[in-house]
Amino acid sequence: MSDSTERDLQQLPFLSAAHISTLVTSGEVSAREVATTMLQRIKDLDGDIHAFNEVTPELALAAADALDKRIADGATADELGQLAGVPVAFKDNMNQLGTHMTCSSRMLANFQSPYDATAVRRLLDANTIPLGKLNMDDLACGSSTESSATGPTYNPWNRKHVPGGSSGGSAAAVAAGMATITLGSDTGGSIRQPAAFTGTVGLKPSYGRVSRYGCAALASSLDQIGPLSHSVRDSALALSAIAGIDPLDASSLDVSVPDFAVACDHALQGTAKGMRVAIVSDVLQQDGLDPRLKAEVLTAAELLAQQGADIIEVTLPSAQYGPPAYYILGSAEASSNLARLDGVRYGHRAEDATDILDLYLRSRKEGFSPETIRRIMFGTHVLSSGNYDDYYLQAQKVRTLIKGDYAAAFKQADVLLTPSTPTLAFKFGEFADDPLAMYLSDYYTSLVNIAGIAALSLPTRLIDGLPASVQLIADHACETNLLRAATLLESSLNFDYRSVPLTKAAAVADA
């Protein structure tokens, strides 16, 4: 192995996807070397982080060897694409043949994927190297990954703090350099909130942009799959790979899928001149917002202004009703979707049931986390006759108001700026006695799911050793605007994701 190859492999955990694919397709580094380096890193680090529920060396090496063979047979870099040889991993609520799909739930602890989710299949078809399945909150019900039946994931920046959730494993794996790109799912913030807590980029695409086929449904009108990565461009590359209509998901949209990475490249060649960026002024007054995170939003606006963007202010007058509406809609849909987990066809079954009712009652109680149980019961309550109009229908009407607020805002602006989260990553157990308080963690993100539009959490800098962030929001199917603004802002911020403390420890060990 040459010195430069050895250096490349040492730096591999934090190289961009494009850099890795260039190394691999040029033959400088083999895909097998990429796979073995990353598998070793997971072995070295994941005992302290627990981002992975399942590591898949056989699948990783098989994909790597297949790619190396294609390269040996003369396939060109253009044919193989910019994700060739890039290490990826999937949230454990996505089916991938050859893996379990546990949803980090006792309910599905032994569930084997019977097929590939469309987004998973598309990322694998892009010649990536699949490293494994990632930890999450039980059935995606939670904002901290504390409710995982396999144990919590730890924040790589400070192990006393949560990585966020529900896609906590997806975020922590990227933050610790154990994968270049991961997929998460976002129902009320489950990609963006953990991205914010771990200093990673997290992108929730517009509803319908990415097929949900093969992803265990939580709330079907809110769920969307999206990427997490170190850089905006890597998330853009992943989005181009996984987006597009899918005959297996009737809610997937027949809209064109541009090369989103090219949009990022074009942004860097120009300025923000002509870009209309709006600060959402009223949500910055929300109780509970850390003033330091409010300041990050204002700083981000200033940085974009310096690049030529026009900065204006807009309001979302109905925003205060969004989080309660989200909680009603999300719980109602979850209670319906999770009814399928009954111990009959798959999933946990209680032992020695005396009859079918006993089987249902005990299997479900034993299989679900307390948070999942709360949501199922609340969701069923708001859907029951006598309560439906007061809660569920009312929340659907609030959804109309919020969509209207965003529509008005996007008449004036191309991109909106808000906080991603009200606080920095909180500590383990902080909300153990007050589950309601944890819901406020999704305040700024859940509004976006209600409207079905696109948003991205971008890390800005460290505050008290923990990553801070801002959220950029664009109208439905306008991810190009979102990625363009995020790329320009990212270039001004230069967030140092390589300085994650774990990396330093690993580097010392390597030396």
Place this chain on the structure above:
Amino acid sequence: MALTTAEVKDLGLTTRLQLSDKEIAGLQVELNNILEYVEHMKQLDLIDVEPTAHPVDGTDGGRADVPIGSLARDMLLMNAPESRDGAFVVPQIKAPGMSDASAGGSA
């Protein structure tokens, strides 16, 4: 309106969750806190506002009405807790001596 203990117990049966009295008491407090949290939204006068069931229009067209393959039987049964002769096995529907009302729940 706050949920009573009996209503929470009933909700447990409707959602097919076996809950102890202690769990019911805890859930009563938690669910009532959540109901209080959403109360200000409930009070809005939205009589003239149309509800939105789905975030995006035009996503329910569906694919062409042409049969496509489905999973093979052995794949469908792969995750079954118990199966026999190509079918899922479940316990008897009603335990001996159980009344119709308790078997059917209150849903």
